[in-house]
Amino acid sequence: MAEPAKKLPNIVISETLCKGCSICVDFCPTNVLELRGNVVAVKNLEACTRCQLCDLRCPDFAIQVF
Amino acid sequence: MAEPAKKLPNIVISETLCKGCSICVDFCPTNVLELRGNVVAVKNLEACTRCQLCDLRCPDFAIQVF
Amino acid sequence: MAEKKKKLLQGNEACAEGALYAGCRFYAGYPITPSTEIAEHLSVRLPKVGGKFIQMEDEIASIAAITGASLTGLKSMTATSGPGFSLKQEGIGFACMAEVPCVIVNVMRGGPSTGFPTGPSQSDVMQAKWGTHGDHPVVAVAPAYVQEILSETVRAFNLAEKYRTPVMVLYDEIVGHMREPIVLPEKGELEVIDRIKPTCNSEEYFPYDDKYEIAPLAAYGEGYRFHVTGLNHKKDGFPTNDAKLIQEGNERILRKIENHKNDIWKNEELELNDAKIVVFAYGSTARSARYAVKEAGNSGKKVGLLRPLTLWPFPEKAVEELAKRVKVIIVPEMNMGQMIVEVERYARGKCEMKNPDSQAAGILLGKEFYYLPPHQNLWCGGLHSSPVKEVLRRPRSKERGLRRAFRSRWEVYNVNSSCSKKR
């Protein structure tokens, strides 16, 4: 937290839309995401490469990365 | 008529079945048949080679040769 | 010059001309006897006015295509006969549910099944009402003359557009294939109704807006991007599972016809004033009935004719009132008894109805309209008297087109009161 602000990606998740299918979790190349209960959550934001594969494969318009 | 009996073919035509379509006439290789009115008739029996093409192509079961 | 406008047209051609007059610009169909001439005529005539004709792969595709076309704003029609009409049923239900105006012509032939393709019948009239699943609105007209086929086809389009619903035109092989001189109406001579389009802006547009009795219908591609579905839907067109909305929606599509029966009904009434015997007949059977009624009149008998040109909604009011004041209603049909179901229902036991089991002396109708040469087609004659008996015993068998199944049993009714002559 005391480190200089890295250019971290934005990951926007809609809890109301996410159905917890786990597609984004399983296909994230750098293991950024995880399911918490029935909704996806970010567990390792630093690792995100902004590849947007999670968004592209999410069937539910529930996650976006920029 | 006075000649010795040649082994002439038999051509059997059914007047009730023949519809006079002319297929047999037109496709007879040796020009044996002709239409008389609406029914086929033999005009040159001697020329018949017994190829049976007339029978094979008659749609109406109306002519047989043997 | 009168001659200029008079033309000898076949019933099916008149139907096609009626469609063109009404502004039909899209036809999709699949050939079937005895309706095919409608398609053939339109395949030539439609492109001349910039309209589209397409022969689809089957009847199901045809009703689908005209429904799709109608949603782009074109007045659309298909025509068929029994087997094709059966196939179209699911698609007709869709058009009812989605409230898409279109016209479906059924030139009736002998059924059931493939039946007797070149013979006439009137045996799809109940199918027109009940053929598709679920409760749905039904409007059907039944012309009897070639000229009338033209004008009723125009009326069918008008009703379809006005009430946003499929409308059926039902006639039989006899009038379909017959030629009669007709006068082609000039522009403006017959009323032509176009569908109402929305004027609001697109955000405020609801394709099933219940603030209207019949909501305006936008055309695809004109800025109103609306949704159409065969599922029960809300006023915005999107599906709903809400029982109340479902009930309301279903009631609404029925009510829009129910509430306007007076506008849709059309009957010809002949000699009804003080007739005690009335014939209820439609389509080409009514031609015979009409003839017979006139004959009866000529010989001083009071016989009336109620000829519905609108078969559905059923002319219940006319029948109900009639039943209260006549002695008997006779319903000759070129089928085994179909519209009689409704006639009996609305007669409510108030008058006598033809009893098919009665073989007593009486009036000869229905089948005999055709079996008998007109001078023998008696309004009153004993069953046991000679001309009638003769006919009953040996119907001449050549005129096969006309000898088709009418009612299953003798069309005989005992009405002594009006029976004056005996031969």
Place this chain on the structure above:
Amino acid sequence: MAEKKKKLLQGNEACAEGALYAGCRFYAGYPITPSTEIAEHLSVRLPKVGGKFIQMEDEIASIAAITGASLTGLKSMTATSGPGFSLKQEGIGFACMAEVPCVIVNVMRGGPSTGFPTGPSQSDVMQAKWGTHGDHPVVAVAPAYVQEILSETVRAFNLAEKYRTPVMVLYDEIVGHMREPIVLPEKGELEVIDRIKPTCNSEEYFPYDDKYEIAPLAAYGEGYRFHVTGLNHKKDGFPTNDAKLIQEGNERILRKIENHKNDIWKNEELELNDAKIVVFAYGSTARSARYAVKEAGNSGKKVGLLRPLTLWPFPEKAVEELAKRVKVIIVPEMNMGQMIVEVERYARGKCEMKNPDSQAAGILLGKEFYYLPPHQNLWCGGLHSSPVKEVLRRPRSKERGLRRAFRSRWEVYNVNSSCSKKR
């Protein structure tokens, strides 16, 4: 042990079991809610007894396949729901015309069109009668309980085989998806009728021999090389254009049902003896009616129930007789009013019929069967009294499966005579 034989089955499973019990050995179908479980069950069960199950490409192919299969001698069935039933209509007509025994199940859902696929309805009952073009015989049964689905399916097969005709089994999503304990009948417990096969030699065999009322039906491949067509045909099965033979053929296929209505009819009668108010109800609506009739009886009111298990041919005799001696017949239906057409027709004005326009105080029926918890489902109660009014004002909207369209207007009837309690 009674426990051994009792089983909790879903209505659709009971239908499949009934088919197997009746000897069904061929099923062809296409999935559709809410009938699919019949196919699913038979896909597992049929091959165990050497029978054949096939999922066809659509519903049209399905009715075709079972008709073909039946002609090889196998008892055959298909099942569907509204949209599929509409598509099968042409094929049903063929089976009628060709006199091929088969059973068609329609598990009714909300219509028209795609409608409300998971909701129940009774809105295809008139379609069952009139859905295909042309005059044709119709036999349809309408079970209301899971046990009855089994036994009526058996009866449907029996009637189909006995009368060489398609027979329909009509029930709705409620009973189709409900589970009830039923007792699987042992072999011999229920009657099973097999079709009559010819015994004559093949030269003397006519598939439509009019010397029989119902001609024996040979199976393909057993030496009788007969012809089957959907065209009008002679007794030898070959097409004819002869009007007389056409008429006779059409009449014969109608007459074979007409003449045996007594054998085909089946009604449950409850408390009819001296009831002045009678409910005419079938299928799952009749379950509510039955409950209500019992309740009325408990509170000392004479209310009866006529519950037809055979919907077609219509129980005209029962209704006609009833109408002569009761004051009112009430016809609650899970549709906008279908069988009421026939009830009204055969009542012939002899008794009062529920007048849908009457909003006076009176009996609450139909929709309210379901809307109301049973203790409020009053046989007699003022419209303006509280429990009723409350319900009319705000139907609870959760129980959507049951809140579907019944009759279009309030099911209210004014019968002062039997109105004793007011709340």
Place this chain on the structure above:
Amino acid sequence: MSTAVAVKKDKAPFDYNKYLRPNKLPHIWCPGCGHGIVLKAMLRAIDASGLSKDQICMVSGIGCSSRTPGYVDFNTLHTLHGRAMAYATGVKLAKPSLKVIVITGDGDALAIGGNHFIHTCRRNIDMTVLVYSNAIYGMTGGQYSPTTPQGANATTSRYGNIEPVFDCCELAKASGATFVARGTAYHCQELEKIIFEAVQHKGTSVVEILDQCPTYYGRQNKYKSVTEMMEKIEKDGTVSVKQADKLPPEKLQGKLLRGVLHKIERPEYCEQYKKFIIGKAQGK
């Protein structure tokens, strides 16, 4: 009426009566209609196959072509327009011992019946499907069909048909049929052999047979005679697969191939059903 002298016994004419129903001739087909020629080739092929009449079930739809079953002494089923193969599927699966032959027209099989056509091929259920392909709806009086050539006249294409045609054989093959062939009424002896082979085949065999409708197709398209139709469409419009190999591409332009075009082995539906479905269900 008959002219007979001597006899060459070995060339005895084929006895069609063996397979025809008594007193049904003359058939309803018009003078010169190709359907009769095809019927005869089929009967000779069936005769060669040695099948018994009781064993054959012939199923058809609706159309002039579909009237065929009425004339032949088999188990015959004349069904609904387009549905022949669906009825036939029921017959075959219910009683696999029957040899099922479907007679259908280009309209019946490829227009309204297209779906049953492709699904029958897909299942590879054992039946022989003969498509009498005359490029027109004959029965209803000459409307264009999915095989009417582009530019041709029909009562619903008075300005010339713009609809592209189906290649029936390609469609059958892509759908899964395991035997696909084409013949013509003109090449009636070759046709007989093709039908014979089709009947022998286990699985769905489809034969498209080009024949002629002089009444509607011929008249509307200005053919002077049936003979001209047969020559131009059937003879000159086709090349046999065997010849085709030897011809330069220019010569094949616009010609349809005749002969067996596709033949593979694939498990048959009824046998699969018996083996895998009934077998497993009964725990065998």
Place this chain on the structure above:
Amino acid sequence: MSTAVAVKKDKAPFDYNKYLRPNKLPHIWCPGCGHGIVLKAMLRAIDASGLSKDQICMVSGIGCSSRTPGYVDFNTLHTLHGRAMAYATGVKLAKPSLKVIVITGDGDALAIGGNHFIHTCRRNIDMTVLVYSNAIYGMTGGQYSPTTPQGANATTSRYGNIEPVFDCCELAKASGATFVARGTAYHCQELEKIIFEAVQHKGTSVVEILDQCPTYYGRQNKYKSVTEMMEKIEKDGTVSVKQADKLPPEKLQGKLLRGVLHKIERPEYCEQYKKFIIGKAQGK
């Protein structure tokens, strides 16, 4: 709920809302259903094509897949099971200025809708047909479809499916479609490009899109997760046409090709109608 720090503006996420109808999400599809992935790829492709929303008419049949039009802000028509292409034909011919896109399922397009499918392709009428192919009837709860693999389980094939499958792309091609391609939900970016190309094409373009129904197909066939389905069926079960050239035949065994499989030019139906029918009728 959202975790945001800095932004790389050039990689702005795609704004689906531009094409979605307000308040219609969440959609009815099950967790993990592939249909949502396909929908998104399609919207990106449409966006790339620059078509206006008013110009697009999206037509579907009945099925889970066919619910798509309800979510998108075009002129939308949700019709009857199997009939989408017939309705679409009416729309297109009546108003050729509309860009028609048909959304259909494997059951909708290839089972009950097979006939309209092949005839649409034959006519080469301008429309893009997207077949959401999940090898099952999803909407009715998991019965086998014409694309369910042999041996697979479904609620009507508890002993293992014996029905051979259709190759949707082969069928489209044999029927006359002028653009035929295959994509998968897994390869969602490639899919976007394929759909883009299909939409650009003039004539009938068919794209078979392999996607997954975890609820019925997955559960019944013992897939442990959606991810496993996508990997085994969509990723490992396919090879792109480009790679395929470089692979030895063994490696292609049992795999479906991805990419544009067929693309030719042929006159389009509505244009032909205008030119030849209306043109001649009006004597132009």
Place this chain on the structure above:
Amino acid sequence: MSQRYEMRFSGSGGQGMILAGIIMAEAAAIYDNKNAVQSQSYGPEARGGASKAEVIISSQPIDYPKATGIDAMLALTQEACAKYCNDIKEGGILLVDSEEVKNLPRGNFKTYSFPITSIARDELGKTIVANIIALGMITELTKIVSHEAIEKAVLARVPAAFLDLNKKALQIGFEKAKAVKV
């Protein structure tokens, strides 16, 4: 019914009987301002075998559209004659092609037998106009429509290239009929 005049034109498919019926109906309805209804036989029959067209002419509106008793009938073939002749009224007229119809039906009607087709062939070189000759004859025999009307009707229905031919055929018909009548 006396104001109904019922006609039947019969022959074999291709002899133009339906066209003859249509022309007669048009003559009556359009050029003579009467009412007319024309119908024809459909079905397998239309293929090959006997073919017929019926025309009913009346000064009144025509309700019942089919023939009930034939006032005048034309038969160009034996088959058609045998098949359709039995509805001819007492006092009606039957016109047959004498070369085709050898067995004349008996009945209380007048029969005119005339080599219509050979006349067409011999005098005009085209058998195709036999139907027009017949129309001329039947017009003259029945007087149910005027010469002018039938001529207008014929000319309106035939291709421009054959106007003269058909006009001649009609004239021949008129004349031959006058001859047979006497």
Place this chain on the structure above:
Amino acid sequence: MSQRYEMRFSGSGGQGMILAGIIMAEAAAIYDNKNAVQSQSYGPEARGGASKAEVIISSQPIDYPKATGIDAMLALTQEACAKYCNDIKEGGILLVDSEEVKNLPRGNFKTYSFPITSIARDELGKTIVANIIALGMITELTKIVSHEAIEKAVLARVPAAFLDLNKKALQIGFEKAKAVKV
């Protein structure tokens, strides 16, 4: 109607609510020889969201097949509870999973809140048997079927490999219910 006993089992799709309903109906109908009717919710709802099964038990034949006033209801999720609780009768019973259902509905009925799913996980290692534990509890709470009947019904419906597990789950249910009741 007093002899009707109406039960509702609700939760989310996949929690085995329909199976619970079926087992309860079988216990009543087959092993306790009463009448029973079981129904369930269909439709898009069945996918994902709340799911429910209803059972009506009676000593009399059951005509009206749907619930009219619930005597006993189970809710394993908050959504199901909110959606379906409003038909509970006065004096009825509501059993909820205490970890899932936080907002308890109010009404004139007894509510039992209990960590059913965690018990399943903690004591049996399988959340899948939560429905069976719930069945045990509701049997004990309502006494509408006998312990023997419900046990037979459970064992008849579960795979052989899991007989013991389910037997235990049921027992736990009985016992926990006794505990909450006191």
